Structures are given as structure tokens and as C-alpha cells.
Amino acid sequence: MHKQSYDIVIVGAGVGGICAALAAARLRRSVLLLEEMEEIGGTGVHSAVSLICSFRDKNGRPINNGIHRELFPQAYTESKGLFEADETVPTYDEKQLKDAYADLLRKEPRIAVRTGSRVTGVAAESGRIVSVRVETNGGETYEADGSVFLDATADGNLSALAGAEFELGREGDGKMQTATVTFKMIGFDPALLHKPDVTTWSGIRSLREELTTYYKQLKEEGGTRNSRPSVLCFPYPDGKGILFNSTAVTDVDPTNAASVAAGMKEGVEQAQQLASAIKRHPAFAAAEVEYIAPKLGVREGRRIVGDYVLTADDCLSGRAFDDMVAACAYSIDIHDPLGGGAMLVKIGGSGYYHIPYRSLIAKGWSNLLLSSRCISGTHEAHSSYRVMSGVSAIGEAAGTAAALAVWAKADDVRDVPAAQIRYVLQAGGQFVEGDVEKATLR
Ligand SMILES: Cc1cc2nc3c(=O)[nH]c(=O)nc-3n(C[C@H](O)[C@H](O)[C@H](O)COP(=O)(O)OP(=O)(O)OC[C@H]3O[C@@H](n4cnc5c(N)ncnc54)[C@H](O)[C@@H]3O)c2cc1C
Known part of the structure; x- marks a missing residue:
């Protein structure tokens, strides 16, 4: 089996993996970005979610000013994030997001993007990943080694393959x-x-509200197994399309392929049922379904246990951490596992909380960083930082930390001071709080 070597190996090319790759490459480190799908983008592209969730404190100040701003510039100019009646709903078009990712990645020759490339194994020694086994859709198998490995798989697949501790579910x-x-x-x-x-x-x-009337009729007729109480939808930025985030499939286990496939089948049926009910509204009589997301939108998967487990209390109290490397302003937002509606609880304090570096470090591992929604937190905390504003900041911080670890030839990612990560993030425009310490790249 042949071997490929990079400074940093990132598994998963959703928002967390892409932001990490960009951050690391901008610090002049070589990056391998592996994605099992044929195209990059992850959930935000292939499960089209539409809303650019809140990234502002209670006074409207952005607390994510990093790569997120490059991906969603419209949300910084068109919306104040106050949810006022006449304010524009900050949304994005998934095709444009995919193009934005591709444009940013293309500008970084140090990033090798490999799609159709699934990580299926990990070689590790004494709490350190040595290499990963990659299997391509073309039938090739090779090993990729690096100094630091980032789990950007959303479901913590890389960490689980390595044998890291994790939690699943509430x-x-x-x-x-x-x-x-x-x-x-x-x-x-x-x-x-x-x-x-x-x-x-x-x-x-x-x-x-208008569409919920027709949806309720459908439910009364027994025309769907969808247990949501009402219709949830968002406008496309041009106002010509509507994205329906309104099917609900219970008991999907993202760590089990058969469960995901069955969930997708059920979700597509629910989508078709809902679309038929919506077409009963006179305004939608001539409307058509232009697109059904090709990938089941999975909100939750493994949460890897890190050096610190972020809790609901940390989020809701707007807690500050000495080792903050990212911030999140989005509510706790739990789509009822039993299939009811969503429970939203706003972040208290100044309206945002810090994400500590320790929650990005897999417990017991010296070169494994968490760079997607699989960071270390409880079920409730995860329901907040899992949105793209949170995960983009997490990814940017993880990629920065990885690059600094490589520059410093650190044996353990814990040897990179959070103040140095903040220094670099701040230099790139990202929002940080706390002391900064100059990082020397030599
Ligand atoms: C239905 C739904 C609605 C949502 N609504 C919103 C919303 O309105 N606004 C918002 O901001 N957020 C929303 N979210 C949340 C948000 O979209 C995701 O949590 C976020 O995009 C996850 O980013 P990520 O980088 O952690 O993971 P992902 O984007 O899922 O990327 C992980 C990538 O890793 C790849 N991968 C996994 N295993 C391997 C492997 N072994 N080898 C190689 N590649 C691998 C996957 O194929 C995938 O591309 C929603 C989520 C869902 C499901």
C-alpha cells in the first residue's frame, strides 16, 4: 500500500473541515482534505439547510468574523440578526455555498482535496494517530500520514475508528x-x-401559518407519518424558492448505514406527502419540487469526549473560558427525538458563549483535534454549536491549532497555548476574547 504524507490530515469536507483546511493552509502547512462523497460541502450543501443561524451577541455585534464572513457575506450586511418583522431572513443558496467553498479552496495550493475518498481505518500508537487508511471510489487504497489529524466527519467517525471515547444520544x-x-x-x-x-x-x-393549515389537513387524513406539529420553511435569498426543513424521521442512528438508508427513504416519502399538501394552497397550485436533498439531514451523531465537556449550563449562562478559541450565539435548539417540534432556548448573558480549546482535543489523544459538530459537549450543548456559524468557528480554530502544533513541532496539541491560537485567529479577523500571545511561525 503506498503512502502519502502531509502536515495535517482532515477527514470530512463539510463546513468544519473546509474552514480548518483553509485556516491551516493560510499558515503555510500542507493539508490533505478527505471526503467520502463525490463532492465537497457536507450537510450544508447536500442536505441544504438554508438559514444562516445567529452569530451575533444581544446587541447585534458579530461574534464570528472569521471564514464564516467569507462564506456568508450577505448575512453581515443585509441582516442585523434581531429577527424583526421587516428584517430580511438571512439565508443562503446551497449551490452558491458549494461554489464559495470551491473558490476558497482553489486559492490554497497547499490543500489537496480528495473526494470519493473514505477513511476506513486508523493506525495508532500510544494515544497518537500515525496514519489513516483511505479507500477511494475508484478502488484505490492508500495510507495517509501526518503530524496532526482532524475529525471533521460530523459523526466522529475518525475518532471512533481510532478508539476514542464517545457519547451518543441524550x-x-x-x-x-x-x-x-x-x-x-x-x-x-x-x-x-x-x-x-x-x-x-x-x-x-x-x-x-398558511401552509400549516394544509399540512394539518394531511395529518388528519392520515396522509403522513411526519410527527412535526407545523410547517418549517425558509426563503431562498432571491425569494423565488422555499426550502422546507419540515420532515421528521425518528430513531436514525448515523453510525449504522442501514438505519441512515431507511431514514432517507422515510424522509423522501414525507417530503412528497408534504409537497402534495402544500400544492393545495392556491399560491402553490402550479409550484413544483425543484430539488429533494440527496443526503439525509442528520442533526446529531457521536460526541467525542474531550478534555472538557461543554454543558447546557455553560451555553445558557454565556460562560467565558480562559482557553476560548471560538464563540457561539445560537440557541439551544433540540428537534424532539420523539418527533414533536423543536425546543429553542436563547443564550443568556451577553447572548453568546465561549468554546474552550479543551473541547476540541480528544481525551487521551495527543494529535487528534475535533473540527466539526462532534466536539466534546452534552446532547443539549451540541444542539447549539452544531449550526454552521458555530462549526465554522470550531473548524477555523482547530485548523489554526493544528498548524501551530506543526510549526512548533509539538508532541501534543495541548502544548499549543490557546492565547497563541487566539493571536492568529485575531490577525485573520476572527472574534476572540482573552489575552493573546504572539505565535512565531518558523
Ligand atoms: C435538517 C437540518 C437542518 C439544519 N438547519 C440548519 C440551519 O438552518 N442553519 C445552520 O447553520 N445549521 C443547520 N443545521 C446544522 C448544520 O447544517 C450542521 O450541523 C453542520 O453543517 C455540520 O457541519 P460539519 O462540518 O460538522 O459536518 P458535515 O457538513 O456533515 O460534514 C462532514 C463530512 O464528513 C464526511 N465524512 C464522514 N465520514 C467520513 C469518512 N470516514 N471519510 C471521509 N469523509 C467522511 C461526510 O461525508 C461529510 O461531508 C441543520 C442540520 C440538519 C441536518
Whole structure:
């Protein structure tokens, strides 16, 4: 089996992996970015989620100013994040996001992007990953080695292959949030809606109410197994399409391929049922489903146990940490594992909390960093930082830490001071709080 060597190996090319790769390459380290799908983008592209979730404190100040801003510039100019009735709903188009990722990655020759490349094994010694085994869709198998490995698989697949400790599901019954197949409808007639401008918060809320009437009819007729109480949807930025984030599949185990496949089948059926109910609304009579997301949207998977486990209390109290390397302002948002609606609880204090470096370090491992929603936290905390504003900041911090570890020839990622990570993040424009310490790259 042949071998390929890089400074940093990142597994998973969703928002966390891509932001990590960009951050590390901008610090002039070589990066291998592995993605098992044929295309990069992860959940935000292939499960199209639409909303650019809140990244502002309670006064409207952005607490994520890093690569997230390069990916979603419109959210920094068009919206104040206050959810006022006439304010534009900050959303994105998944095709444009995929292009934005590709453009940013193309500018970094130090990043080798390999799609159709699945990591299927890990060689490790004494709490240190030595290499990963990569199997390509073309039938090739090779080993990739590096100094630091980043788990950007969302579900903690790399860490689990290495044998790292993890948790799955909520305390008590181990259940996870519902999964969703999203879909897009176009060709509706806004003139037939109570509020034609669906790009504003008042417009989209009004549309949801109108459509919920038809959805409830469908439920009363026994026409769907979807257990959501109401319709959840978002406008595309051009106002011509609507993204429905409104199917609910219970009991999907993302660590089991058969469970994911069955969940996808159920989600597609629910999407078709919901679309047929929506077409009963006169404004949607001529509308059509333009797109059903090709990948089941899985909200929750393994949470790798790190040096610190972030809790709901940390999030809700707006806790500050000495080793902060990222921040998140999004509410705790749990889509009921039993299939009801979503429970949203706002972040207290100044409206955001710190994510400590220790939550990005897999416990007992010296060169394994967590760079996606699989960081170390409880079920409740995960429901907050899992959104793209949180994960992009996590990825950027993890990629920066990895590059600094390589520059310093550190045996353990713990030897990189959080203040140095903050120094580099701040130099790149990212929001940080706490002391900074100059990092020397030589
Ligand atoms: C239905 C739904 C609605 C949501 N709504 C919103 C929303 O409105 N706004 C928002 O900001 N967030 C939303 N989220 C959350 C958010 O989209 C995700 O949590 C976030 O995008 C996850 O990013 P990630 O980088 O952690 O993982 P992902 O984007 O999932 O990327 C992980 C990547 O790793 C790859 N991978 C996994 N295993 C391997 C392996 N062994 N080898 C190689 N590659 C591998 C996967 O193929 C995938 O591409 C929603 C999520 C869902 C499911």
C-alpha cells in the first residue's frame, strides 16, 4: 500500500473541515482534505439547510468574523440578526455555498482535496494517530500520514475508528434529534399569499401559518407519518424558492448505514406527502419540487469526549473560558427525538458563549483535534454549536491549532497555548476574547 504524507490530515469536507483546511493552509502547512462523497460541502450543501443561524451577541455585534464572513457575506450586511418583522431572513443558496467553498479552496495550493475518498481505518500508537487508511471510489487504497489529524466527519467517525471515547444520544434513553430530508419548491405565486414578501421574517412566518393549515389537513387524513406539529420553511435569498426543513424521521442512528438508508427513504416519502399538501394552497397550485436533498439531514451523531465537556449550563449562562478559541450565539435548539417540534432556548448573558480549546482535543489523544459538530459537549450543548456559524468557528480554530502544533513541532496539541491560537485567529479577523500571545511561525 503506498503512502502519502502531509502536515495535517482532515477527514470530512463539510463546513468544519473546509474552514480548518483553509485556516491551516493560510499558515503555510500542507493539508490533505478527505471526503467520502463525490463532492465537497457536507450537510450544508447536500442536505441544504438554508438559514444562516445567529452569530451575533444581544446587541447585534458579530461574534464570528472569521471564514464564516467569507462564506456568508450577505448575512453581515443585509441582516442585523434581531429577527424583526421587516428584517430580511438571512439565508443562503446551497449551490452558491458549494461554489464559495470551491473558490476558497482553489486559492490554497497547499490543500489537496480528495473526494470519493473514505477513511476506513486508523493506525495508532500510544494515544497518537500515525496514519489513516483511505479507500477511494475508484478502488484505490492508500495510507495517509501526518503530524496532526482532524475529525471533521460530523459523526466522529475518525475518532471512533481510532478508539476514542464517545457519547451518543441524550442522557437516559440515548435518543437523538430527528433527521430531516429537506426540499425546495419553486413556481409559487406570491400575489396569492397574505404577505407576498417571503424574504422577511413576517412574510415567512405568515407563509408557515398558511401552509400549516394544509399540512394539518394531511395529518388528519392520515396522509403522513411526519410527527412535526407545523410547517418549517425558509426563503431562498432571491425569494423565488422555499426550502422546507419540515420532515421528521425518528430513531436514525448515523453510525449504522442501514438505519441512515431507511431514514432517507422515510424522509423522501414525507417530503412528497408534504409537497402534495402544500400544492393545495392556491399560491402553490402550479409550484413544483425543484430539488429533494440527496443526503439525509442528520442533526446529531457521536460526541467525542474531550478534555472538557461543554454543558447546557455553560451555553445558557454565556460562560467565558480562559482557553476560548471560538464563540457561539445560537440557541439551544433540540428537534424532539420523539418527533414533536423543536425546543429553542436563547443564550443568556451577553447572548453568546465561549468554546474552550479543551473541547476540541480528544481525551487521551495527543494529535487528534475535533473540527466539526462532534466536539466534546452534552446532547443539549451540541444542539447549539452544531449550526454552521458555530462549526465554522470550531473548524477555523482547530485548523489554526493544528498548524501551530506543526510549526512548533509539538508532541501534543495541548502544548499549543490557546492565547497563541487566539493571536492568529485575531490577525485573520476572527472574534476572540482573552489575552493573546504572539505565535512565531518558523
Ligand atoms: C435538517 C437540518 C437542518 C439544519 N438547519 C440548519 C440551519 O438552518 N442553519 C445552520 O447553520 N445549521 C443547520 N443545521 C446544522 C448544520 O447544517 C450542521 O450541523 C453542520 O453543517 C455540520 O457541519 P460539519 O462540518 O460538522 O459536518 P458535515 O457538513 O456533515 O460534514 C462532514 C463530512 O464528513 C464526511 N465524512 C464522514 N465520514 C467520513 C469518512 N470516514 N471519510 C471521509 N469523509 C467522511 C461526510 O461525508 C461529510 O461531508 C441543520 C442540520 C440538519 C441536518
